Amino acid sequence: MPAPSSVKSVTAKSVGLQNCRVCGLLNDAKHKYCQRCHARLAMRTPLSLQKTIAWLLTAVLLYLPSNFLPIMHTTNFGRESSSTIVGGVILLWEQGGYFIASVIFAASIVIPIIKILVLIWLVVSVKYNLFTHRHERALMYRLTEFIGRWSMIDVFVVAILVALFQLGGILTVAPGIAALAFAGVVITTMLAAKAFDPRLIWDQYQNGDK
């Protein structure tokens, strides 16, 4: 239920308490480590925006090779061919696997781009104190964090095909360099989402409305 607008938002930070992000114990500001689970404490993740941007830059740099270089090499009766992520999706679509082609297209191409854009939006809006859409931003953050792992599908598809067609004679499949690059994209975007402290979205409003 949405809070009535008359309610004053008191945060843990405003009363000098730091919430442990691992176990949820409220610790006094003087503590460096959580009194219950001994995790490192911080009022807000230190350098959160900088870390997020750094991981995002890495993700963008890896995203280019992951899409333009081959993700796997197929040898069929001595004839060698390479395919990229997009190429694989198109081939699957032509073979009639519409559903699975859409899933891979969403997981490998759409989701990484959306994730990167959402995180850039979050960082920019916090950095420049853009006072709008905080509920939407909180929701987008939650979705970004939740959906992160699902981009890994294509890497697993390569792993399975490679394993299944090993020493296969007529057909062999070898992993391409893009598979590693793409795994890197997924991992770095996940780390970017982890580095972003969602509490920053709400901190801007402490002095303003509500």
Added chain:
Amino acid sequence: MDCDKVGKDYVACFECDLLIETPKLTAKQSAFCPRCHSLITAKSSNNLQYALAYAFAAVILLVVANLFPFLGFSAQGNKLTMTLWQSAQTLYHYQSEILALLVFSFIILIPSLLVLGVIYVLWPLIFSRQIVKGGIPIARALFTLKHWSMAEVFLIGVIASLTKITSMAQVELGLSFWAYILFVIALTLSLSSLDKYRFWHYLDQAKRCQHLHQ
């Protein structure tokens, strides 16, 4: 007793830091943050017990999933099978060592560490109200590692590759394939039953018990 004096009556939302009175919930209630609507604690009367039970099921299923062929297919007289383990191992043979390590970690290593960790910490906690040696760092690792288990993503990957293969060969689903599906279900149920909020409160109670007995 002094260890949880701070913040006994209040909790803060993980996502927006709003101070909230510690929710007093019945078994069928969940708590959400009134400001950002993120989940504070999920419902269920005894979800830690469920987490332990599902973790046991998961361990057994993971062992089975590693014993038998995972997928097999035959085309033009050739019959090939692969095991779950080989989906990472074969990458290693193609000089993709890092990729092999990543795939192995995401689909086998991290999921099995998670279920073993859940059993190691929860068994003594539930049955004898004891915090096992190293229990707190392990519990902390569990909540961090949770996000890096990709067993269910791998399963979707398997289904995607099956659609690719079926056009060219007859695919056989091995016993391990079915065991892995059940493993993924048990793992997901176990991890989703492991509620952060309830777990640490339960641990606090156990700690208080230990103080009383000493």
